[in-house]
Amino acid sequence: MPSPAPALAPADVADVTATDSALRRFLHGLPGVDAVGLEGRAATLATRSIKTTAKAFAIDLAISMIDLTTLEGADTPGKVRSLCAKGVSPDPTDRTVPSVAAICVYSDLAGVAAEAVRGTGVQVASVATAFPAGRAARSVKLADTAEAVAAGATEIDMVIDRGAFLAGRYLEVFDEIRAVREACGDAHLKVILENGELATYDNIRRASWLAMLAGAHFIKTSTGKVAVNATPANTLLMLEAVRDFRDATGRQVGVKPAGGIRTAKDALRYLVLVNETAGDDWLAPAWFRFGASSLLNDLLMQRQKLTTGVYSGPDYVTVD
Template sequence: MLGLVSTETLTADGGTAELRAFLHGLPGVDQVGAEERAARLSTRSIKTSAKAEAIDLAIAMVDLTTLEGADTAGKVGALCAKAVRPDPSDPGVPKVAAVCVYPDLVAVAVEALRGSGVGVASVATSFPSGRAPLEARLADTRAAVAAGASEIDMVIDRGAFLAGDYGKVFGEIAAVKEVCGGAHLKVIFETGELVTLDNVRRASWLAMRAGADFIKTSTGKISPAATLPVTLVMLEAVRDFREATGRQVGVKPAGGIRTTKDAIRYLVLVKEVAGPDWLTPEWFRLGASSLLNDLLMQRRKLATGVYSGPDYFTLD
């Protein structure tokens, strides 16, 4: 258990030498064991009644996302309408957690979602590469927050992380957190570029120490994006971080999660690894664009016995 690590060594200055000593002192990840456990948990079967509850929970955890160069105000407005009423014919379907857009479209989303309770997330900080001067990334964040974003999804500088410049990465996360004000900060690792599960564990602890409210797997722009073994390691990290520090941090797998079966596998993973405290939209999100349609189709199939097909619901 990482709770055995003395929290007295966790200084606030983010010094690279201290961070390197701490991060490389974390227990190594048994990659084969993590993959086997994730695969085993993914085969769990659940009863029909539990499946219905799981689908509604997954819908409520979705960050409905559009991050394309061709995004328009009209597209974002339509996405926001779907976020509030995913199935206009069934008012019992829960709202999604948030809509995620580029910073220049935050104001559109904020206006469309006003009073709905659905959050507005924005991928600031030179998404998806994170390769821009810090001041430009901070300005990006300030603009999104000023426009009304309640959540900021930032990307780390993977080059700096992989080069072992942990102090730089720590400092940049802390700086973005500071300008977020009251907005929650989700820190994206782009785990497909981190290569090893050891690096995923190190990035998780680094981000949490720097002030992340959520840790997030991926931008969805490269493959592999979210995977069950990667998410398992991140869930272990937030569980152990809370035990060591008393602070709870959320987890968001994003990219490649397209089916109801996928979503339910992640919910099982959350319950078995981190525990039921994380089984709420406050602490677990699913970053997705096409997932919601499949959740709605499977929900209707359970309720009516009829499979509606992909064209029944509006396309994202």
């Protein structure tokens, strides 16, 4: 296993992000990723099973970690209100089912979601910064962020400029994340790396550290809009990064895999990854989320089967 990055005091963070050359030197000095070892460990952990009482607890935990998402061009206020109602009370026949962590929508619908979940404890996550491509002027991205927060978003999911990152303009990406973090005010910032476009595991590790150094509250795998989104291997790598970042700086950062996580079995495998890699400090909605639209339905069906012994099938839950 590679050595973690060296410990960083606040002054050290300022030093490594002071210039483009210093930041490049730090990021390229991070331990290289053993792709075979990473994928092998992810595959091994995927074989772990969770049974009976532990499984019931894990299903409820997974439900409470969902950012219930709709990010389609055909989204309407009515669809968002319906999604919010489902997120607040996933199973109206069983009030013991926990609410989801957040409702994730486009910024123009953040106000609708905020009104619908007011007083429930469910957060409103808005994608921003020219999601999903991130191809816009910084002023546009900051305005998009500020408008979402003003409308009631309590969390912002931003996309990094992958073109700048892949061209090696690390300080430019760092400065943009810092600017968006400032525009968030009290809202939490999730930084989407779009792992499928970063090409290598080394790049994913560097982008993870870059986002965390810039002040991200969460790092997120993907937009869900490209061919490769969350995978056990790239999520495992990000979990290693947040673990090592806390060891180095004392600051804890969350992880959000998004895209392609559709079944309860998938979700429980990711919870095993969290527990075995970062530790149980991350087994809470404050530190781990699932970005998903259909995952909740399967979790509800599996929960009902555990509770009653009967599997009711897909008609048991609403189709969003």
